[in-house]
Amino acid sequence: MSAAHKVLIEDHFLCSICLDVFTDPVTTPCGHNFCKNCITDHWNISDICQCPICKKEFKTRPELYINTFISEMVAVFRREAQQETSSSEQQAAEAGEVLCDVCTGTKLKALKSCLVCLLSYCETHLELHLTKSVLKRHQLVDPVEDLEDRMCLKHDKPLELFCQTDHTCICLLCSVLDHKTHQVVPLKEEYEEQKAELLKTDAEVQQMIQKRRLKISEIRESLRISNDAADGQKAEGVQVFTALKEIVERRLKQLIKEVEDQQKAAEEQAEDSIQHLEQQTSELMKRSSEMKQLSDSEDHLHLLQSFRALKAAAPTEDLMEVTVHSPSYEGTVVRAVAQIEETLTEVMKKILDPELKRIKKFAVDVTLDPDTANANLILSDDGKQVSHGGVKKNLLNYAKRFTRWFNVLGKQSFSSGRFYFEVQVKGKAGWSVGVARDSVNRKGEGYMSPQCGFWRMCLWKQEYRASADPYVRLSVLSPYKKVGVFVDYEEGLVSFYDADNADHIYSFTGCSFTEPLYPFLNPHMNNEGKNSAPLIITPVSHTE
Structure with missing residues (x-):
């Protein structure tokens, strides 16, 4: 409707008293139209009964009747104006949305789909389904596409029944012709049953989900405990093996010191023996020199007197008895290892004993x-x-x-x-x-x-x-x-x-x-x- 045409029509349906569209329009004997309440109130407060427009006076107040023609015209005007306003407020359907099947020109977004008419309607075109008693009985659902899929391909009738024998949706003719011996129920009845089963299944699924979430929590808690136990074992292992390492290192130092002490004692004994023998060697060399001088002497008396003294002073020590005893190291390492093993056994017993106590x-x-x-x-x-x-x-x-x-x-x-x-x-x-x-x-x-x-x-x-x-x-x-x-x-x-x-x-x-x-x-x-x-x-x- 053009703006000029709309203004022109609207002028014809305005009450000159309230300046609004007629409500229960009535016509005076002079031919002018007013809202029934407006003209009645005007005459109630006026001293004379006259037309507010032409000022024609009436000796007696006219009996007023609703002008049905103007009333119907006003109703049409109101409906068209409302539709135009509603259309202007509605937005065109966007991609992926269901379109109104009745709209011409720009397709508006469908508000409902009718499973009887197999059409989708925007808010404006849905009005008849909401007001007409015949159409009110139609089943309306949220907008859906492919409404033709809801028609029986064989009989071109709406799919209104469900065959429980074949587990398929059928039309009324199918139930009489092709499924007459089958168990057939209305779609709504099967819908309610399947919906209840669906809700039951969903409840079971939710329980399964909950059980798995609980299991996940248990596994995570078990993993946390396992990680804590692993950390504890690693820490305890480091502590234990550090202690064992210290025991081995300490025993190794003891072994080295024991060997070195024995070697030092042998060296001191050898040095003493060498010093003693060197002293004797020096004395013997001196005696040898004196005996050489004596042997060169021609003095018979001097040789006989001196030889006895030189011979008596000669050392009589048996050199075979002067020996250096090398220490025996055989078995030292074995004994050290045995001592370490004994120590480790004691340590392990101390470790295992508390471990078994924890296990108990x-x-x-x-x-x-x-x-x-x-x-x-x-x-x-x-x-x-x-x-x-x-x-x-x-x-x-x-x-x-x-x-x-x-x-x-x-x-x-x-x-x-x-x-x-x-x-x-x-x-x-x-x-x-x-x-x-x-x-x-x-x-x-x-x-x-x-x-x-x-x-x-x-x-x-x-x-x-x-x-x-x-x-x-x-x-x-x-x-x-x-x-x-x-x-x-x-x-x-x-x-x-x-x-x-x-x-x-x-x-x-x-x-x-x-x-x-x-x-x-x-x-x-x-x-x-x-x-x-x-x-x-x-x-x-x-x-x-």
């Missing part, structure tokens, strides 16, 4: 699981002792029961952190103690090695071994009576200790644990009573 802080209460025990084993009522009975019992063959090895697992499993337990092996001729992963083969053939999920040490044929592949022979000064087992899950460490003497026996390092670990015991065969003593899980003492 991770002690756990282990109880044996009878459902895992081989049928030949006998367990105590408290689940703390196991021995080989020599007779196979008739037991239910649970999936987790060992049928080949004489093994039994603890009830408790460990998937993180550190744990420690002790087993009494006193009086036994054979045994195995350690940890096993959850998935070990409990029925078939195989070896109890780390490759098969076992980390253990054992006494087999009077020889202590660690079950590496190949196995490692362990040196021992005296038979073990109680063995401690320590596991650091994150560090991948399994260590064995002589619990009575606080000595380290053997460690598996660099292990990769990805599933729960269980303590396990194997008392070995009874061997006709020669190995009948039980393996006993003992309480861990923290005061040793």
